[in-house]
Amino acid sequence: MRDPSKILIVDDEFDIRLSLSTILEAHGYTTTTVSCAKEALDAVNLETPDLVLLDIRLPDQNGFDVCHQLREEPQTALLPVILVTAMNPYQEKVKGIEAGADDFLSKPINKAELLARVRSLLRIKELHDMAQSQAAHLAEWNRELEMRLTQESKLAEVARMLGDIAHEMKNLLMPVVTGTELLESELRDLHHDLSQLNSPSTQASHGRCNEIVEMVNSSGKRLRDHVKDLADCVKILSSEPQFSACRISKVVDQVFEPLRFSAREKGIGLRTEGLEDLPDIEADGRRLFHAFFNLVNNALSETPPGGFVNVKGILEPEGATVLLSFTDTGRGMPPEVRENLFTRQGLSTKQAGTGLGIKIIKAVVDAHSGHISVESQGGRGTTFYLRLPIHQTQETEETPA
Numbered sequence: 001m002r003d004p005s006k007i008l009i010v011d012d013e014f015d016i017r018l019s020l021s022t023i024l025e026a027h028g029y030t031t032t033t034v035s036c037a038k039e040a041l042d043a044v045n046l047e048t049p050d051l052v053l054l055d056i057r058l059p060d061q062n063g064f065d066v067c068h069q070l071r072e073e074p075q076t077a078l079l080p081v082i083l084v085t086a087m088n089p090y091q092e093k094v095k096g097i098e099a100g101a102d103d104f105l106s107k108p109i110n111k112a113e114l115l116a117r118v119r120s121l122l123r124i125k126e127l128h129d130m131a132q133s134q135a136a137h138l139a140e141w142n143r144e145l146e147m148r149l150t151q152e153s154k155l156a157e158v159a160r161m162l163g164d165i166a167h168e169m170k171n172l173l174m175p176v177v178t179g180t181e182l183l184e185s186e187l188r189d190l191h192h193d194l195s196q197l198n199s200p201s202t203q204a205s206h207g208r209c210n211e212i213v214e215m216v217n218s219s220g221k222r223l224r225d226h227v228k229d230l231a232d233c234v235k236i237l238s239s240e241p242q243f244s245a246c247r248i249s250k251v252v253d254q255v256f257e258p259l260r261f262s263a264r265e266k267g268i269g270l271r272t273e274g275l276e277d278l279p280d281i282e283a284d285g286r287r288l289f290h291a292f293f294n295l296v297n298n299a300l301s302e303t304p305p306g307g308f309v310n311v312k313g314i315l316e317p318e319g320a321t322v323l324l325s326f327t328d329t330g331r332g333m334p335p336e337v338r339e340n341l342f343t344r345q346g347l348s349t350k351q352a353g354t355g356l357g358i359k360i361i362k363a364v365v366d367a368h369s370g371h372i373s374v375e376s377q378g379g380r381g382t383t384f385y386l387r388l389p390i391h392q393t394q395e396t397e398e399t400p401a
């Protein structure tokens with residue numbers, strides 16, 4: 001309801017309209033006055049008043065009919081209406097109740113009674129408006145919740161299928177890897193025998209075969225490792241998070257460990273700042289590992305030689321959250337990548353990229369009721385910020401999410 005409340009006064013007598021609007025305006029209300037039923041219905045639609053003071057005797061229709069019409073329209077079915085009666089109050093009240101009026105005032109109008117009735121009906125309207133807006137909010141939440149449930153069940157199904165596919169691929173790759181190893185030893189023996197002939201073409205063929213077998217074998221092994229990583233990742237992310245006390249500096253060390261070699265090769269420094277001073281946080285360590293790994297790995301692939309990747313942690317002032325920043329001195333990301341980064345549309349800009357990394361990071365942060373954001377400047381570098389609560393609040397039936 002707006003402030004000040006707007007009151008529509010409907011009366012065919014000029015003096016009554018004037019005196020009612022003077023009293024009400026002196027008490028902080030705004031008023032509109034009209035003199036017949038038609039004008040009253042038009043004004044209700046145009047001005048959407050908060051309350052109507054409606055005279056029963058009007059030149060074109062009576063107040064009961066106007067009241068009936070208001071009750072029939074969904075927008076005005078609950079608009080407070082005070083009928084102003086002049087003649088037989090008892091008989092008119094019965095008709096007024098049947099027409100849907102909320103209250104009555106008798107002429108001549110008593111100022112104190114007028115103000116008391118207006119105030120009381122406006123209070124009820126305010127409560128009603130509040131209940132309606134809360135109901136609208138609840139309906140909106142409900143819709144959102146239903147949508148998320150549908151999305152989550154679809155995601156769970158996709159995760160299950162990915163897990164199955166990864167398992168199947170792992171099985172199919174096993175004979176490829178072991179087959180090439182066997183083939184390699186067979187070829188070695190064969191070429192050993194053929195080498196007795198000492199022909200240059202046999203030696204060249206030996207070299208080529210070794211190269212081909214080596215290529216198939218190493219690609220097969222790489223593919224097997226990727227598939228294993230994918231299967232592990234799907235398994236972890238599709239299971240319920242397991243929270244326990246987690247030391248962030250330790251998780252970052254575990255992430256740096258396998259990446260240190262390629263960072264050194266590329267001439268990129270891996271640094272940390274303030275992680276040792278952080279308190280343990282309640283977290284799913286395996287999930288955090290996957291998120292941090294993707295963040296550092298992405299940063300490494302975007303950073304040119306001579307740069308660095310820094311993981312910094314601070315305990316935030318209220319002591320309830322830690323803020324982690326993953327900063328690199330890399331190329332930065334174009335605005336169109338940044339805008340869609342945490343959405344389903346987020347894509348990879350790399351040739352062989354899957355675009356799954358950021359989705360995994362976001363899913364992990366969400367599972368910890370955390371928050372993620374990014375700042376990036378072309379040519380200057382990128383920083384991902386992760387805010388994570390120190391304690392996970394347990395959701396019970398009494399405290400809905």
Ligand SMILES: Nc1ncnc2c1ncn2[C@@H]1O[C@H](COP(=O)(O)OP(=O)(O)OP(=O)(O)O)[C@@H](O)[C@H]1O
Nearest residue numbers: 298299302332333348349353354355356357358382
């Ligand atoms: N530190 C970063 N600096 C610049 N761009 C980044 C950074 N991290 C992510 N991006 C951008 O976000 C995109 C999506 O990253 P994401 O990890 O989801 O997929 P990807 O790294 O491309 O593929 P994959 O993770 O499968 O190797 C990247 O292709 C890149 O454009």
Ligand SMILES: [Mg+2]
Nearest residue numbers: 294298357358
């Ligand atoms: Mg990535």
